[in-house]
Amino acid sequence: MIHFLRAFLFAAVLFTAGGQPARALELAGNLVQGGLVTGKAAPGARLTLDGTPVAVAPDGSFIIGFGRNAKAKAVLRAEPPEGLPETRELTIEKRRYKIQRIDGLPERKVTPTRPEDLARIKMDQARIAEVRRRATLKTFFDTGFMWPVEGRVSGVFGSQRILNGKPRAPHNGVDVAAPRGTPVKAMGDGVVALVNQDMFFTGKTVMIDHGLGLTSVYIHMDATTVNEGEFVTKGMQIGTVGATGRVTGPHLHWGVSWFNTHLDPALLVAPQKPGE
Ligand SMILES: [Zn+2]
Structure with a gap:
């Protein structure tokens, strides 16, 4: 049996125009068809995945998922309440099915x-x-x-x-x-x-x-x-x-x-x- 347990961790720090570090998107999980990714954005941020709004908890936590036939690319966009919006292009690994x-x-x-x-x-x-x-x-x-x-x-x-x-x-x-x-x-x-x-x-x-x-x-x-x-x-x-x-x-x-x-x-x- 093949297992697809993989973990990816992304973290980056962006800087606002004033040079202050802004809380950037943090993602953890499986960027693969059928995979779940959990993330953290700035509290109050508005998020979209390929243009569709994503639910965000008050502390900035969110979840995104990729279906059986998810396309190879997905675009996650976060608009924090302050500072610049962040756009992340995600590459989704393809799988073969039995x-x-x-x-x-x-x-x-x-x-x-x-x-x-x-x-x-x-x-x-x-x-x-x-x-x-x-x-x-x-x-x-x-x-x-x-x-x-x-x-x-x-x-x-x-x-x-x-x-x-x-x-x-x-x-x-x-x-x-x-x-x-x-x-x-x-x-x-x-x-x-x-x-x-x-x-x-x-x-x-x-x-x-x-x-x-x-x-x-x-x-x-x-x-x-x-x-x-x-x-x-x-x-x-x-x-x-x-x-x-x-x-x-x-x-x-x-x-x-x-x-x-x-x-x-x-x-x-x-x-x-x-x-x-
Ligand atoms: Zn079954």
Whole structure:
């Protein structure tokens, strides 16, 4: 298995016209497709990524993320309340993705046609989308991340999926196969933003809001053990591994998003040690 754990650190000091050092943009994280970058700007700064506004916490903290097919260049621009604006051109490393074939899924879950199924899918997607729109001005993510479950990685981020022989959307998270009932833990601090007992594709589902548009999702669980609105800390149990929704066997699908951009969860944590 290939790991993409890379860390880049950038720091620079700019000087204003008067020669006073101004707080420049600080960035840390993975400038790669699927990567998350955290940063610090001057408090009160206005930020855009490729022209789109980026949420900034009162202390100047922010997050940006790059999707599966992110372009090679991105432009981050910060306008501090005082001093000159700063523009940073970022180079995003390209990745190659696998093709994954999964057979034996219930056909109803691969090609849904029943009106009641389609209505459920639409409702599920609306609830998930509502959580992903939130820009909570908190930096719960500051305390870092961990694997939510111990097990065997059975699906990686970005794979082109062929389900029952039919091309489907790329895999947007990491799958960890583990026995039913294995504890599932919060990857980081945050507020439980969604708990659902029966989503069409994802079964028992929990979402956590880590602040500034960063959310994590834990799906196909056997049981959930938290409530919406509850604050959880990194490592706290939120449920157990199961086989609910569109699955062939018990595993945890772990997803991470920056607003609507799916990120690679594996880039946020150190590789699992063999045997863990
Ligand atoms: Zn999955």
